Amino acid sequence: MRTVDPVKYEAKRRHITEAAAGCFAIKGFEKTTTADICAAAGISSGSLFHYFPNKGAVFRAIFELDGQDNAAYLATASAAEDVWEGLLGLVDELLNPLETPGAAGLVTELVAQAGRDEELFELVARNDIELRAGIAGLLGKAARQERIDGSIDSDTAATWVVGLVDAMYSRATIDPDFDPAAQRVTLRLILSRFLGHGLGR
Amino acid sequence: MRTVDPVKYEAKRRHITEAAAGCFAIKGFEKTTTADICAAAGISSGSLFHYFPNKGAVFRAIFELDGQDNAAYLATASAAEDVWEGLLGLVDELLNPLETPGAAGLVTELVAQAGRDEELFELVARNDIELRAGIAGLLGKAARQERIDGSIDSDTAATWVVGLVDAMYSRATIDPDFDPAAQRVTLRLILSRFLGHGLGR
DNA sequence: GTCTATAATAAGATAGAC
DNA sequence: GTCTATCTTATTATAGAC
Numbered sequence: 001m002r003t004v005d006p007v008k009y010e011a012k013r014r015h016i017t018e019a020a021a022g023c024f025a026i027k028g029f030e031k032t033t034t035a036d037i038c039a040a041a042g043i044s045s046g047s048l049f050h051y052f053p054n055k056g057a058v059f060r061a062i063f064e065l066d067g068q069d070n071a072a073y074l075a076t077a078s079a080a081e082d083v084w085e086g087l088l089g090l091v092d093e094l095l096n097p098l099e100t101p102g103a104a105g106l107v108t109e110l111v112a113q114a115g116r117d118e119e120l121f122e123l124v125a126r127n128d129i130e131l132r133a134g135i136a137g138l139l140g141k142a143a144r145q146e147r148i149d150g151s152i153d154s155d156t157a158a159t160w161v162v163g164l165v166d167a168m169y170s171r172a173t174i175d176p177d178f179d180p181a182a183q184r185v186t187l188r189l190i191l192s193r194f195l196g197h198g199l200g201r
Numbered sequence: 202m203r204t205v206d207p208v209k210y211e212a213k214r215r216h217i218t219e220a221a222a223g224c225f226a227i228k229g230f231e232k233t234t235t236a237d238i239c240a241a242a243g244i245s246s247g248s249l250f251h252y253f254p255n256k257g258a259v260f261r262a263i264f265e266l267d268g269q270d271n272a273a274y275l276a277t278a279s280a281a282e283d284v285w286e287g288l289l290g291l292v293d294e295l296l297n298p299l300e301t302p303g304a305a306g307l308v309t310e311l312v313a314q315a316g317r318d319e320e321l322f323e324l325v326a327r328n329d330i331e332l333r334a335g336i337a338g339l340l341g342k343a344a345r346q347e348r349i350d351g352s353i354d355s356d357t358a359a360t361w362v363v364g365l366v367d368a369m370y371s372r373a374t375i376d377p378d379f380d381p382a383a384q385r386v387t388l389r390l391i392l393s394r395f396l397g398h399g400l401g402r
Numbered sequence: 403g404t405c406t407a408t409a410a411t412a413a414g415a416t417a418g419a420c
Numbered sequence: 421g422t423c424t425a426t427c428t429t430a431t432t433a434t435a436g437a438c
Contacts, residue, residue, distance in 0.1 A: 004421090028317055030231030034414060044423050049415065105316050111374055112313040115306050116229055128375055156387055159372065159379070166371035167364035173312055174329055174367075178360070186357055193394040205403090235432060245405050250433065 013051050016041045017061045025102035029059055029113050060120050063110060067127045070094075074134035083142040084197055087161075088188060090135070094165045095187075098180040104172040132158045139195070149196025157195060164190060214252050217242045218262045226303035230260055230314050261321050264311060268328045271295075275335035284343040285398055288362075289389060291336070295366045296388075299381040305373040333359045340396070350397025358396060365391060 019041035023032040034055055038048050052058045073093040080086030097103040114121045136158035143150040164187055171178045192198060220242035224233040235256055239249050253259045274294040281287030298304040315325045337359035344351040365388055372379045393399060 028231070028313060030229070031317065033412085045415080046417090046424080047422050050421065053415095055414070105313075108309070108313045108316065111371065112229060112306075112309045115309065115374060116232065124375060125377075152390075156384075159376075159384075160368070160387060160391060163365075163368035163372050166375075167361070167368040170312065170367035170371055171360065171364050173316065174325060175360075176326075183357075183360075186361060189353075190361060190391065190395045193397075194391045196394075234430085236430095246433080247406080247435090248404050251403065254433095256432075 009051075013061065016043070016048065016051055017058060020058045021062045021106060022102070024059060024062070024109055025106040028109050029055075056117055056120070059113065060117075060123060062106075063120075063123060063127075067123075067130065070127060070131050070134070074131070074138075077134075077138055083138060083145060084147050087135070087138050087142065088191075090138070091161065091165060091187070091191070092184070095168055095180065095184065098168060098172055104169050107169050108173050128162070132162055135161050142195075142197075147197060149199070152195065160194070161191065210252075214262065217244070217249065217252055218259060221259045222263045222307060223303070225260060225263070225310055226307040229310050230256075257318055257321070260314065261318075261324060263307075264321075264324060264328075268324075268331065271328060271332050271335070275332070275339075278335075278339055279342075284339060284346060285348050288336070288339050288343065289392075291339070292362065292366060292388070292392070293385070296369055296381060296385065299369060299373055305370050308370050309374050329363070333363055336362050343396075343398075348398060350400070353396065361395070362392065 016037070020032070020037045023036045023040050026032075027036065032055075034045060034048060037055075037058060038045055041048070048058075052061070073090050076093075077086035077090040080089060097107070110120075110124065114124045132155070136154040139148065139152075139154045139157050139161075142148045143152075143154070168180055168183065168187065171183070172180050217238065221233070221238045224237045224241050227233075228237065233256075235246060235249060238256075238259060239246055242249070249259075253262070274291050277294075278287035278291040281290065298308075311321075311325065315322045333356070337355040340349065340353075340355045340358050340362075343349045344353075344355070369381055369384065369388065372384070373381050
């Protein structure tokens with residue numbers, strides 16, 4: 001005879017995190033007050049702290065599902081018939097949030113906060129390591145199939161694949177004229193040339 | 202008969218901005234209190250606000266000379282006998298701050314804050330635009346000399362040269378194992394292959 | 403020009419009624 | 421589970437003496 005419906009409980013938590021994400025994207029973590037979050041979610045202060053122990057936990061919750069998302073993208077990429085197409089598809093998935101206004105700013109805020117919140121840092125670092133490991137696996141496979149240059153270290157190459165994705169977020173934050181959708185083409189060109197795809201070997 | 206020695210005045214301002222930069226790199230802009238800055242600079246609150254109108258102005262002052270620095274690097278790069286070497290030297294200069302601990306975090310904080318402080322945003326945007334324009338100029342020259350692939354749009358290429366530098370800062374912030382000095386080699390490889398340098402055309 | 407003291411405000415989190 | 425009211429603490433910036 002439990003008093004809480006876990007499904008409703010999770011749904012409410014999700015509702016709060018989504019409302020909070022909008023606030024954090026605009027005002028940043030520190031400048032967003034718990035009152036802002038309450039107003040955006042349509043709840044009271046007492047209610048907010050019933051679902052989360054503190055403001056930092058709300059922020060962390062936004063990114064807690066990212067690891068699972070990435071794992072799913074990696075699985076799809078691995079299952080692709082063509083390794084190279086799988087890799088490009090994965091990169092597209094990683095860039096998808098850029099279609100949402102404010103997402104780039106939220107990621108910037110995440111990186112900045114991760115340097116100060118130990119728990120958040122571990123979340124980010126773990127996701128990052130797993131993502132890079134997965135990409136390194138794909139690259140190793142592509143190299144064995146002679147689809148890309150086999151002389152480049154897989155881990156190093158994976159780091160820079162993620163780095164290029166980072167660059168998109170960084171550019172989108174700094175330069176208002178930067179068009180992520182259009183720049184995907186250039187990103188693919190850089191990837192192809194860097195990794196030696198399509199050299200007809 | 203002026204009462205202030207402008208040289209001493211500037212020196213003190215510099216002293217304060219440098220002390221403040223250390224605080225901002227560790228705690229971030231919002232979490233750094235004016236009291237922290239005073240303690241680090243060895244001055245009192247009254248003195249701090251004699252030199253700066255508010256905390257934001259202290260933060261902005263840290264980056265106010267960057268535009269001049271970049272212009273100097275661009276001039277050196279343009280004057281280089283070999284355009285390609287000039288470009289690589291410029292990229293090295295842009296990466297130099299990474300040798301200083303905390304610099305990556307400070308840049309992350311800069312980008313995050315630029316999204317909220319209009320004056321700071323204009324400072325960052327102006328520097329960014331001028332840097333990209335300068336690099337585009339170098340790339341155009343290199344293309345005319347047939348040192349690189351001439352089919353890539355100079356402005357787009359310049360955006361990605363800066364993007365790759367951004368990626369170094371981003372990676373350095375997120376991944377504690379990332380070694381910027383070692384990764385310069387890979388960065389140069391990506392640049393060479395992307396821009397078609399050394400194709401012997 | 404530098405200090406101490408403080409005004410003015412705001413924020414995160416909790417208590418306890420319903 | 422949700423609310424209102426509030427406790428407690430911290431912060432930017434200023435006033436005014438030296």
